[in-house]
Amino acid sequence: xxxxxxxxxxxxxxxxxxxxxxxxxxxxxxxxxxxxxxxxxxxxxxxxxxxxxxxxxxxxxxxxxxxxxxxxxxxxxxxxxx
Amino acid sequence: xxxxxxxxxxxxxxxxxxxxxxxxxxxxxxxxxxxxxxxxxxxxxxxxxxxxxxxxxxxxxxxxxxxxxxxxxxxxxxxxxxxxxxxxxxxxxxxxxxxxxxxxxxxxxxxxxxxxxxxxxxxxxxxxxxxxx
Numbered sequence: 174x175x176x177x178x179x180x181x182x183x184x185x186x187x188x189x190x191x192x193x194x195x196x197x198x199x200x201x202x203x204x205x206x207x208x209x210x211x212x213x214x215x216x217x218x219x220x221x222x223x224x225x226x227x228x229x230x231x232x233x234x235x236x237x238x239x240x241x242x243x244x245x246x247x248x249x250x251x252x253x254x255x
Numbered sequence: 256x257x258x259x260x261x262x263x264x265x266x267x268x269x270x271x272x273x274x275x276x277x278x279x280x281x282x283x284x285x286x287x288x289x290x291x292x293x294x295x296x297x298x299x300x301x302x303x304x305x306x307x308x309x310x311x312x313x314x315x316x317x318x319x320x321x322x323x324x325x326x327x328x329x330x331x332x333x334x335x336x337x338x339x340x341x342x343x344x345x346x347x348x349x350x351x352x353x354x355x356x357x358x359x360x361x362x363x364x365x366x367x368x369x370x371x372x373x374x375x376x377x378x379x380x381x382x383x384x385x386x387x388x
Contacts (some may be wrong), residue, residue, distance in 0.1 A: 208327045211334045211361065219324050226279045229323065230271055232316040236303055238269035246262055246298050247371060250349040 189216065256281075257288040258386070259359035261369035262295040268320075274388045278368070282325045289326040292358040294351055329358045346377045359383055 177190050189199065199205060199218050208215045258264075258278065267275035281287035296317055303313050321328045329335075335357050342360070343353035356377050359367050366384035367374055378385050 206324075206327070210329060210332055213330070213332060215330070217321070219322060225319070225323055226276060226283055229279060229316070229319045230268060230276055232319050233265065233268040234271050235312065236269050236299075236308060236316060237306070238266045238299075238302070240266070240270070242302050242306075243263055243266045243370075246302060249298075250351045250373075253351070254343075254349045 256286075256366060257362075257364045258290065259355060259362065259364035259367045259383075260289055260291045260295060261355055261367055261371060262298045263370055263387070264368040265295060265299055267368075272388070279323065283323050285325055287325065289323075290329050290358060290362045290364055291320065291326065292329050292355045293331055294354045298351065327362075329362055335361055342377060346380075348373045348377065356381075 174192065174196070177193075179187050179190065181187050194200075197218050204219050205216050206219045208217075264275060264278075268279070278287055278289070282289045296313075299317075300310075300313055304310075320326060331354065336354065338361060339350070339353040339357035342348065342356050343350055346353075346356075348356065352371065352373050355367065355369075356374060358364075360381055360383070364383060366386045367378065368386050370387040374385055377383070
């Protein structure tokens with residue numbers, strides 16, 4: 174989807190374009206996170222239920238990453254810059 | 256505490272390390288803040304594809320992680336990569352490390368979650384802690 178130019182009102186408020194809200198499943202009364210990095214502001218939807226940590230741990234566990242993988246990554250970092 | 260996450264931490268999650276889980280819970284509860292440089296996903300993806308994992312599985316894990324409260328995926332911006340270049344030159348650290356270090360500096364993180372000793376000099380000079388277990 175292309176970037177869109179929208180107007181900021183006097184209170185500093187903006188309206189997120191409908192299509193973007195639909196794509197991200199953002200509905201009235203949902204919470205969004207607003208993040209800042211120099212010259213850019215990002216908006217994304219957040220979820221905060223109790224099971225979310227376990228869900229993340231289970232999801233990453235399925236990827237079966239190990240300490241050996243980390244050692245390989247560190248080796249590749251150093252070799253890439255030679 | 257505001258943490259910048261190295262790929263090491265994502266591997267700790269995969270290994271279900273208790274301390275990694277604790278940090279994730281602190282983030283969920285709003286006590287800690289996690290900044291995840293997007294370049295960690297590049298390393299993760301490359302190694303997982305090499306291991307025969309599918310992109311859908313990788314996307315799913317990343318999508319879940321980025322939706323947790325107080326966890327922020329840091330995109331690679333012009334300012335960030337220019338600072339990374341300076342760090343890489345000044346401290347003689349690899350490019351990927353320098354992007355993570357640059358993220359920690361520009362996003363005003365208190366610590367980098369890693370066991371990579373390459374960051375030691377950078378962290379000392381910039382008053383950033385190295386946290387691992």
